[in-house]
Amino acid sequence: MSWQPRRLGIIGGNGWLGRAMAEAMLGSGWLPPDALWLSGRTLPAQPLISGQPVHWTTDNQQLLNQCDAVILSLRPQDFFALSLRAENTLLISVMAGISVAELSAHAACSAVVRCMPNAAIAIRGSYSPWLASAEVSAAQRRWVQSMLSTWGSEDELEEEDHLHYLTGLSGSGPAFPALLGRAMSEHALSRGLPAHVVNRAVEGVLVGASPLLAGQNEGPARVAQRFLDYQGTTAAALITMIQEGFEQAIHHGLQAAEQAAFNMTPETMNSRTPDSVPVGAPRTKGDS
Numbered sequence: 124m125s126w127q128p129r130r131l132g133i134i135g136g137n138g139w140l141g142r143a144m145a146e147a148m149l150g151s152g153w154l155p156p157d158a159l160w161l162s163g164r165t166l167p168a169q170p171l172i173s174g175q176p177v178h179w180t181t182d183n184q185q186l187l188n189q190c191d192a193v194i195l196s197l198r199p200q201d202f203f204a205l206s207l208r209a210e211n212t213l214l215i216s217v218m219a220g221i222s223v224a225e226l227s228a229h230a231a232c233s234a235v236v237r238c239m240p241n242a243a244i245a246i247r248g249s250y251s252p253w254l255a256s257a258e259v260s261a262a263q264r265r266w267v268q269s270m271l272s273t274w275g276s277e278d279e280l281e282e283e284d285h286l287h288y289l290t291g292l293s294g295s296g297p298a299f300p301a302l303l304g305r306a307m308s309e310h311a312l313s314r315g316l317p318a319h320v321v322n323r324a325v326e327g328v329l330v331g332a333s334p335l336l337a338g339q340n341e342g343p344a345r346v347a348q349r350f351l352d353y354q355g356t357t358a359a360a361l362i363t364m365i366q367e368g369f370e371q372a373i374h375h376g377l378q379a380a381e382q383a384a385f386n387m388t389p390e391t392m393n394s395r396t397p398d399s400v401p402v403g404a405p406r407t408k409g410d411s
């Protein structure tokens with residue numbers, strides 16, 4: 124048996140992710156524009172890139188009345204101020220750190236899905252792990268899978284802790300190669316190379332070489348080892364980077380993101396600064 128909502132809504136539909144999700148679902152032909160409702164605090168200054176005639180509203184209740192599946196795509200710190208009753212709605216959250224239990228309690232809704240896409244939705248290349256409350260039926264799960272497939276690839280998870288962890292690893296996704304690229308650019312520019320050459324060299328590394336790593340389990344580890352075994356100039360760079368703490372910095376960064384996701388409470392949401400979540404700090408929410 125299949126499940127199909129009459130209409131799908133996105134609360135926060137004018138944001139970075141909201142617009143990207145809408146474009147992906149429309150652009151793939153998965154959703155007709157008339158079946159999509161988007162809400163924002165104000166009506167958008169710009170239509171969707173695709174120019175498709177979707178419904179826009181500033182009234183979240185109107186959106187809820189129209190739609191039987193609704194994606195929550197507002198910032199976590201705006202969630203608890205949102206007045207929401209979604210009893211008969213399949214509620215799908217992309218928000219970092221707001222648990223299934225919190226979603227369910229705040230929205231008076233038992234059928235809840237959490238997923239964690241990343242900014243690569245814009246090119247339909249997101250990896251989006253997700254999990255569902257027990258009240259989400261098998262048919263609804265299949266529908267969720269098909270929706271997430273328009274954003275890129277997906278995996279259903281069993282444990283919410285794993286979603287908190289992946290909020291950093293894959294949810295932050297494009298930010299990490301971007302940081303690597305920034306460090307490489309800064310160094311090359313400091314050595315006097317022309318900016319256009321630096322830009323093309325870094326893009327070649329991050330974008331051109333990435334397909335080398337695609338689709339292979341353990342791919343990055345094998346590729347790195349092959350260069351280490353070669354014992355050439357690349358190994359000189361890798362050995363120095365490893366000795367200088369490259370991997371430790373990555374591990375600490377992922378741990379900091381996990382802690383930030385796990386400890387997202389109304390108190391921490393508005394007060395997070397780069398050093399406000401110490402690495403290795405004890406977990407404070409939940410019992411695991």
Ligand SMILES: NC(=O)C1=CN([C@@H]2O[C@H](COP(=O)(O)OP(=O)(O)OC[C@H]3O[C@@H](n4cnc5c(N)ncnc54)[C@H](O)[C@@H]3O)[C@@H](O)[C@H]2O)C=CC1
Nearest residue numbers: 135137138139140163164196197198199201217218219242
């Ligand atoms: N940007 C990213 O790369 C990722 C973001 N996320 C999650 O996605 C969610 C959305 O993130 P972004 O799109 O980046 O944020 P954003 O700030 O670009 O968009 C949020 C939108 O929600 C709107 N909004 C706030 N309160 C509202 C209300 N009461 N009713 C209707 N609209 C309201 C804002 O005006 C804004 O347009 C966040 O919870 C974030 O944790 C998850 C994975 C990746």
Ligand SMILES: O=C(O)[C@@H]1CCC=N1
Nearest residue numbers: 219290291294295296
């Ligand atoms: O940086 C953030 O808070 C969002 C949530 C997960 C990835 N990006």
